[in-house]
Amino acid sequence: MPRYALKIEYHGAPFAGWQRQKDQTTVQGAIEDALARLEPRAHTIAAAGRTDAGVHALAQVAHCDMQGDWTPFRLSEALNYHLKPAPVAIVACAPVAGDWHARFSARQRRYLFRILTRRAPATLDAGRVWQVKQPLDVAAMQKAAALLVGKHDFTTFRSTICQADSPVKTLDRLDVTAVETPHGTEVHFDVRARSFLHNQVRSFVGTLERVGAGSWSVSDVGRALAARARPACGPVCPPEGLYLAGVDYDDDPFTPSF
CATH class of the missing domain: 3.30.70.580 (Pseudouridine synthase I, catalytic domain, N-terminal subdomain)
Structure with a gap:
C-alpha cells in the first residue's frame, strides 16, 4: 500500500x-x-x-x-x-x-508558545495566544529557561497522567524572546527536543511566566527542577498559546529535490 x-x-x-x-x-x-x-x-x-x-x-x-x-x-x-x-x-x-x-x-519536535502582554483584550488573536496583563521580565525568564536545557529528570514538569517510561529527557532548546507588535508585546518560547513528556511545554511556560512576573526567582526554577516532584512545578499555562511548529527528519519528505 x-x-x-x-x-x-x-x-x-x-x-x-x-x-x-x-x-x-x-x-x-x-x-x-x-x-x-x-x-x-x-x-x-x-x-x-x-x-x-x-x-x-x-x-x-x-x-x-x-x-x-x-x-x-x-x-x-x-x-x-x-x-x-x-x-x-x-x-x-x-x-x-x-x-x-x-x-x-522524527529526530526533533519544535513547539512555539505565544504570550501576549497587554491590558486591552486580544481580538484578532483571541484563542491563539495566552494573554497576561502585566509586563514580563524576558531577560529573567531566559536565564531561568537556560537551567532547563540539557538532559534532566523532568518529573517536576511532567503531568501526573504522563505515560512515558522515563521522566529523563534531553531538552535541546528553550529560547525566550520579546516580539514587539503594533499593540502589545508578545513573548515567544521556542522549545525543541526529540520528544516531550505530557504537559512538559505548558509546565515550562507557566513556571517561567511566574519568573517574568516577579513571583519566582531564577533560582526557584533550579530548585523546582532539582526537586523532581510535580508539586514543585509552577502553574500549568492554558493551551491556546501553544503550537506544534514543526517536526524534523533526517530525510525531510517535504523538501523538494532539484
Missing part, C-alpha cells in the same frame, strides 16, 4: 486534542473520516505528536496508507475538500517509503 506523509495545520479550539476518542471531536478523527470518504474503509493514521485539547499546529506531521496510487496534489486537495468546514488543512503531502513513520522517524 502506498504511504504518504501529510503536513497538517489546525486550530485546536474545537477539538479534544489530536488523538481519536470515542464520542469526541478530534483532529485525527476528522482526517480519518476524510480518508474514508476517499477510500471507504477504516483508516488509522499516525502522527509525530499527540497535541492536547486546544493546542494548535503549524506543521503537524502524520502518515497514511492508501490502496490507490494517488498523486500528492490530488490526495491533499481531496482531503482538504472533505475536511471542510473543520479548521484543519493539509498544507503538504509527499510519498514516503513503506517503513517511514511520522512518529518514530
Whole structure:
C-alpha cells in the first residue's frame, strides 16, 4: 500500500486534542473520516505528536496508507475538500517509503508558545495566544529557561497522567524572546527536543511566566527542577498559546529535490 506523509495545520479550539476518542471531536478523527470518504474503509493514521485539547499546529506531521496510487496534489486537495468546514488543512503531502513513520522517524519536535502582554483584550488573536496583563521580565525568564536545557529528570514538569517510561529527557532548546507588535508585546518560547513528556511545554511556560512576573526567582526554577516532584512545578499555562511548529527528519519528505 502506498504511504504518504501529510503536513497538517489546525486550530485546536474545537477539538479534544489530536488523538481519536470515542464520542469526541478530534483532529485525527476528522482526517480519518476524510480518508474514508476517499477510500471507504477504516483508516488509522499516525502522527509525530499527540497535541492536547486546544493546542494548535503549524506543521503537524502524520502518515497514511492508501490502496490507490494517488498523486500528492490530488490526495491533499481531496482531503482538504472533505475536511471542510473543520479548521484543519493539509498544507503538504509527499510519498514516503513503506517503513517511514511520522512518529518514530522524527529526530526533533519544535513547539512555539505565544504570550501576549497587554491590558486591552486580544481580538484578532483571541484563542491563539495566552494573554497576561502585566509586563514580563524576558531577560529573567531566559536565564531561568537556560537551567532547563540539557538532559534532566523532568518529573517536576511532567503531568501526573504522563505515560512515558522515563521522566529523563534531553531538552535541546528553550529560547525566550520579546516580539514587539503594533499593540502589545508578545513573548515567544521556542522549545525543541526529540520528544516531550505530557504537559512538559505548558509546565515550562507557566513556571517561567511566574519568573517574568516577579513571583519566582531564577533560582526557584533550579530548585523546582532539582526537586523532581510535580508539586514543585509552577502553574500549568492554558493551551491556546501553544503550537506544534514543526517536526524534523533526517530525510525531510517535504523538501523538494532539484
